[in-house]
Amino acid sequence: MKPDFLPLTRPSIDEETIADVAAVLRSGWITSGPKVLAFETALSDYCGGRPVRVFNSGTATLEIALRLAGVGAGDTVITTPMTWVATANVILEVGALPIFVDVDPLTRNIDLARLESAIKPSTKAIIPVDLAGLPVDRDCLYAIATKHQLRVVEDAAQSFGASWNGQAIGRDGDFISFSFHANKNLTTAEGGALVLPADIDPALCERYRLQGVKRFPDGTMDVDVLGGKFNLTDVAASIGLGQLKHLEAFTTRRRQLARRYFDGIDPTLGLELPPADFTNSNWHMFQVLLPAGTNRVQVIAGMKELGIGVGVHYPALHLFALYRGLGFKSGDFPNAERIGETTLTLPLFPAMADADVDRVGAALSAVLVS
């Protein structure tokens, strides 16, 4: 008998959350309402009391953070080419241009040692990305941002539950953007949250979130900024509230599973493992780099044949046609390109059993040795 298919990831939604979602659906109020407010309050508590507003995606949170930071036409924003393309797309969306800085080959995050030399007079902001949930060095990042008076929009889409200097990501820093997409450590099916800095008016953030509408006590309204349609529903917020109760347990379990990968993967396979960080990272993903010359398409097919889902996160984004069209080309960011060509994401989600990790390790040995 073939073993069950082991997916790359799967959300853990408990029965209480499912009942809460059903209650929202029966309540007669299913879009943004009391659950959204409750979710924002819970997230704000998690972020040490900072203002938090929720959105219908982590892409929307990034875009609105850039608008709130005053980034627009003629500006440049520094980011990494090793991320989901949303990170750079939002820069173009607000009319600015991305400047990519190659990644550190060990952390696979933006190489902060190269960041300062990439800053131009037009540079307004930096978007660091915590790839796989491993935080970018916040001390070094903010030292550079403060020195050059740059805004920071932390793309913490993957690092909800991670920490830096013992503080949860989201408690410190400028703008912090989270995604609650289905594969994230905490999900609302689709959704995101933006933690705001003290100099930004949360009411303005709300207007960008919903068509720029400003309502007055006498029932009249006005529109003073170009907002979009980015509000989260109460259905989604009730999933998020249910998920928050498990965040610590989710992170603990992910760390245990990651440790088991380190212990279980055969070192003679020549795979490059991620940094063994069990303090800061929330282990959103476990990614190995295949030895040079390995045919990744065949490896993915071989793993699938053995009933295991694996993924590629991500091809270096400056090589997508849209970005090539802006002048970026092969050879610009060699570390990101090498990672993009060899990276393989292994299954990792809290409901996985220890035996699942062992099965993935054995399958890798079978597929890579054959």
Ligand SMILES: Cc1ncc(COP(=O)(O)O)c(C=O)c1O
């Ligand atoms: C690093 C990163 N940035 C941004 C996003 C966008 O988030 P969303 O899918 O919620 O729009 C994602 C989602 O995968 C991501 O991984």
